[in-house]
Amino acid sequence: MDKMPKWADVILTPVISLVLAMAISAIVILAIGESPWMALKTMVDGALGSSYGWGFTLYYTTNFIFTGLAVAVAYHASLFNIGGEGQAMMGGLGVALVLLYLPLPHWVLALPFAMIGAAMFGAAWALIPAWLQAKRGSHIVITTIMFNFIAAALLNYVLVNILRPVGSMDPASARFPEATHLPTLSDLALVLGVEWGKNTPVNVTFFVALIACVLVWALIWRTRLGYEIRAFGRSEPAAMYAGISPVRITVIAMLVSGALAGLMAINNVMGESERLLLNAVEGAGFIGIAVALMGRNHPFGVVLAALLFGFLYQGGGELALWTSIPRELIIVIQALVILFTGALDNMVRMPLERLFLALSNKRKDA
Amino acid sequence: MTGGSENVGGRSHETAPYAIELRGISKSFGSVQANKNIDLQVPRGSIHGIIGENGAGKSTLMSILYGFYKPDRGEILVNGQKLTISDSQTAIRAGIGMVFQHFKLVQNFTVLENIILGAEDGALLRPSLAKARGVLRDLAKEYQLNVEPDELIEELSVGHQQRVEILKALYRHADILILDEPTGVLTPAEADHLFRILEGLKAEGKTIILITHKLREIMDITDNVSVMRRGEMVASVKTAETSPEELAELMVGRKVLLSVDKAVAQPGKPILQVQDLRLVDDEGVERLRGISFEIRAGEILGIAGVSGNGQTQLLELLGGYPEKGSTVGGTIRMNGEELDLTGTRSDAATRRKRGIGHVPEDRQVEGLIMDFAAWENVAFGYHHAPEFNRGMLMDNGAIRTDADAKMERFDVRPRNSNLAARNFSGGNQQKIVVAREIERNPDLLLIGQPTRGVDIGAIEFIHKRIVELRDAGKAVLLVSVELEEILSLSDRIAVMFDGRIMGERLPGETTTGELGLLMAGITDTQNHSAEEGIPPETQHVDRLPGGEA
Numbered sequence: 001m002d003k004m005p006k007w008a009d010v011i012l013t014p015v016i017s018l019v020l021a022m023a024i025s026a027i028v029i030l031a032i033g034e035s036p037w038m039a040l041k042t043m044v045d046g047a048l049g050s051s052y053g054w055g056f057t058l059y060y061t062t063n064f065i066f067t068g069l070a071v072a073v074a075y076h077a078s079l080f081n082i083g084g085e086g087q088a089m090m091g092g093l094g095v096a097l098v099l100l101y102l103p104l105p106h107w108v109l110a111l112p113f114a115m116i117g118a119a120m121f122g123a124a125w126a127l128i129p130a131w132l133q134a135k136r137g138s139h140i141v142i143t144t145i146m147f148n149f150i151a152a153a154l155l156n157y158v159l160v161n162i163l164r165p166v167g168s169m170d171p172a173s174a175r176f177p178e179a180t181h182l183p184t185l186s187d188l189a190l191v192l193g194v195e196w197g198k199n200t201p202v203n204v205t206f207f208v209a210l211i212a213c214v215l216v217w218a219l220i221w222r223t224r225l226g227y228e229i230r231a232f233g234r235s236e237p238a239a240m241y242a243g244i245s246p247v248r249i250t251v252i253a254m255l256v257s258g259a260l261a262g263l264m265a266i267n268n269v270m271g272e273s274e275r276l277l278l279n280a281v282e283g284a285g286f287i288g289i290a291v292a293l294m295g296r297n298h299p300f301g302v303v304l305a306a307l308l309f310g311f312l313y314q315g316g317g318e319l320a321l322w323t324s325i326p327r328e329l330i331i332v333i334q335a336l337v338i339l340f341t342g343a344l345d346n347m348v349r350m351p352l353e354r355l356f357l358a359l360s361n362k363r364k365d366a
Numbered sequence: 367m368t369g370g371s372e373n374v375g376g377r378s379h380e381t382a383p384y385a386i387e388l389r390g391i392s393k394s395f396g397s398v399q400a401n402k403n404i405d406l407q408v409p410r411g412s413i414h415g416i417i418g419e420n421g422a423g424k425s426t427l428m429s430i431l432y433g434f435y436k437p438d439r440g441e442i443l444v445n446g447q448k449l450t451i452s453d454s455q456t457a458i459r460a461g462i463g464m465v466f467q468h469f470k471l472v473q474n475f476t477v478l479e480n481i482i483l484g485a486e487d488g489a490l491l492r493p494s495l496a497k498a499r500g501v502l503r504d505l506a507k508e509y510q511l512n513v514e515p516d517e518l519i520e521e522l523s524v525g526h527q528q529r530v531e532i533l534k535a536l537y538r539h540a541d542i543l544i545l546d547e548p549t550g551v552l553t554p555a556e557a558d559h560l561f562r563i564l565e566g567l568k569a570e571g572k573t574i575i576l577i578t579h580k581l582r583e584i585m586d587i588t589d590n591v592s593v594m595r596r597g598e599m600v601a602s603v604k605t606a607e608t609s610p611e612e613l614a615e616l617m618v619g620r621k622v623l624l625s626v627d628k629a630v631a632q633p634g635k636p637i638l639q640v641q642d643l644r645l646v647d648d649e650g651v652e653r654l655r656g657i658s659f660e661i662r663a664g665e666i667l668g669i670a671g672v673s674g675n676g677q678t679q680l681l682e683l684l685g686g687y688p689e690k691g692s693t694v695g696g697t698i699r700m701n702g703e704e705l706d707l708t709g710t711r712s713d714a715a716t717r718r719k720r721g722i723g724h725v726p727e728d729r730q731v732e733g734l735i736m737d738f739a740a741w742e743n744v745a746f747g748y749h750h751a752p753e754f755n756r757g758m759l760m761d762n763g764a765i766r767t768d769a770d771a772k773m774e775r776f777d778v779r780p781r782n783s784n785l786a787a788r789n790f791s792g793g794n795q796q797k798i799v800v801a802r803e804i805e806r807n808p809d810l811l812l813i814g815q816p817t818r819g820v821d822i823g824a825i826e827f828i829h830k831r832i833v834e835l836r837d838a839g840k841a842v843l844l845v846s847v848e849l850e851e852i853l854s855l856s857d858r859i860a861v862m863f864d865g866r867i868m869g870e871r872l873p874g875e876t877t878t879g880e881l882g883l884l885m886a887g888i889t890d891t892q893n894h895s896a897e898e899g900i901p902p903e904t905q906h907v908d909r910l911p912g913g914e915a
Binding site: 218222223224227228230231234235237238240241242243244245357 | 395686687714724735738742749755758
């Protein structure tokens with residue numbers, strides 16, 4: 001007996017959560033003496049009102065798709081990977097090493113190599129927590145979050161002591177060779193004779209992210225491995241009964257998850273900054289958790305949720321630029337959205353379920 | 367089993383109001399109507415049985431009575447007074463006590479602490495405890511409910527824990543006691559003791575409602591019985607005026623074969639040979655202490671025993687997934703070949719390749735992924751089979767076709783393989799698991815509690831399939847806590863107690879009394895009466911590392 005129709009679960013619940021988050025944000029904005037309506041208008045105009053806005057929104061969306069997918073894959077194995085941040089940092093290191101030390105003549109060639117570097121470094125960073133979880137029972141939430149700090153420290157060390165060009169005061173690597181720079185979507189639009197999104201960072205990685213969504217969908221719902229991951233995630237005793245090795249699934253699911261988080265570096269490191277910066281990830285790893293939660297751990301949902309958070313990111317930036325609403329408040333708004341769509345999900349869901357139950361009872365009585 | 371008869375119908379209740387009266391109670395969950403217009407009258411000072419298949423709505427009805435659910439319509443009268451029972455506190459105040467199938471006890475609290483839990487008199491525990499100690503002493507004297515008040519719950523046998531639950535209800539001044547499947551976890555002797563306690567309570571004027579699916583208990587102890595089927599109360603009769611056959615028919619709605627119809631076994635070559643199997647779990651407790659037996663082709667070996675005496679560990683070890691961290695010893699031979707007990711080739715997948723099918727004891731935790739669709743579950747454990755795969759991808763089309771065919775042959779209802787496993791009834795879930803394992807035609811079928819929580823119609827069906835498998839020349843290892851099931855299905859019976867096999871018997875040459883003694887660890891069955899088979903330390907010994915049996 002399903003409690004409510006699928007569309008209500010997948011669409012109605014997050015939309016209502018979102019509306020609630022917006023309502024409370026509006027109250028907060030009112031409280032500091034600004035107009036919520038103007039704020040919303042500024043955000044929508046800034047993020048979606050022009051191709052320039054879209055260019056940034058989609059750039060952030062690309063980041064969040066990767067980290068959201070990373071959390072979603074692990075979640076299907078009932079593993080809560082909150083180390084996306086660290087894995088994405090290490091992915092950046094992988095990209096940087098590939099692009100700085102391999103002589104790659106063209107971005108078409110550089111892209112797959114950089115992807116391999118990003119995925120391998122991200123996966124390697126997830127491997128140790130996975131192994132500790134599978135073999136020693138060390139909780140993955142604790143270990144992955146600790147590995148975020150280790151990654152930050154390691155990156156700091158590597159940038160300052162190894163990758164920093166001689167004479168530079170900046171904890172960043174040298175710029176990647178010109179030939180390896182990824183074309184932005186505005187470059188591609190120009191080829192088609194359209195002027196779109198000039199000076200925005202969104203690049204071909206956006207398409208890579210969409211392809212990754214399709215592949216993750218196929219992995220989870222069409223392959224043996226995905227079947228085993230889902231079975232293990234739902235019931236470990238049942239997985240044992242069926243001859244599915246918990247160690248193997250834990251490790252593989254985390255490797256895939258870490259690789260996806262690492263792949264985010266293609267977008268921000270290779271595509272945008274074109275060199276490795278210290279704070280390149282900017283919290284996208286954590287946003288990925290909210291994206292996966294809101295997207296119901298389904299790749300399609302992840303895309304939609306990533307778009308929403310891309311909008312919030314870009315719109316929030318515009319808000320700080322054009323209004324006197326302080327930057328901190330934008331973080332409050334984003335946090336409210338995460339709170340309502342993620343943590344307080346059941347608050348909306350349960351009354352909804354009751355409503356649908358009552359409706360179906362009434363229909364039966366009539 | 368004893369049938370106390372001194373008080374049956376001993377009270378006249380023509381004029382007195384009923385202890386419990388339900389009028390037109392209805393309750394539905396979504397599109398499922400769990401209770402339809404239920405009327406029930408329970409006279410004071412009687413034992414009233416409520417019987418019905420799983421999913422017939424017994425538990426829902428009792429939950430309504432105890433305030434867990436609100437009825438959609440209808441009214442409840444307690445001792446003649448109309449009452450709205452909105453929560454369990456109201457029920458308790460009205461004198462209703464409930465003993466759940468799964469006890470609600472805090473394991474590391476003492477008996478006394480559990481009894482006052484939620485009924486403390488004030489912020490300080492000491493006065494409440496002192497008072498409870500006195501009350502407990504009186505109750506114990508009055509009803510032979512002897513329990514040591516300072517013992518920890520985890521040190522008590524299941525039978526004693528149940529007594530604590532009853533005491534809890536009595537401490538809260540319950541006049542009406544509801545027991546939900548109380549004998550599921552008890553040995554026959556413990557069950558008899560429980561029934562004596564219930565007789566005593568009845569003699570004191572308490573009213574008892576007994577929910578069960580065991581016909582024999584109804585016949586033995588109740589004064590009246592109400593039968594539920596598909597959410598409706600189909601009959602309420604005096605127990606003395608009915609028969610098990612009639613009740614079974616009322617429950618299912620058609621004639622039911624209560625015994626299993628099977629020919630004499632024709633054992634062939636040995637299929638499974640187990641020698642000196644040992645298992646120590648990760649806490650250092652010896653769960654299996656040298657198990658040896660053999661099953662031949664065309665033979666069903668039944669393993670009887672109170673649950674928790676190593677049957678689960680035996681099944682898991684044979685199935686290839688002993689509990690993490692346990693150490694194992696001994697040998698298992700399948701068709702003469704020795705199986706690995708450790709390493710990568712000792713897992714469940716390898717066992718399946720060797721021709722071992724397994725219907726696990728707990729279908730909801732192990733046998734099925736409850737959120738998976740039925741069709742996904744039909745491939746579970748066999749998802750590596752070539753016919754279910756096409757290169758890198760799973761051949762979902764082939765799996766669906768296969769699942770539909772199996773659901774057709776096993777009459778799984780509803781016949782919708784897209785439905786998640788959790789949306790099927792217990793009996794149909796079990797049919798999905800049994801279909802999956804039996805249709806692979808294994809040389810050996812391990813089957814644990816094949817009919818736990820399964821309705822009578824499905825029991826008959828599943829039993830028939832097990833016998834068919836045997837007649838096809840396969841070996842079957844049947845583990846069940848239902849003695850009747852063991853007696854009617856097995857060709858040989860082995861009784862397990864405390865990780866050992868206490869003895870083997872032939873079903874035609876033994877009695878429940880004798881098996882009950884063996885289940886309690888008493889091998890000298892000649893010099894003991896079945897009454898002694900109450901094993902106060904069954905669980906106790908089980909938990910002491912290296913403890914002597």
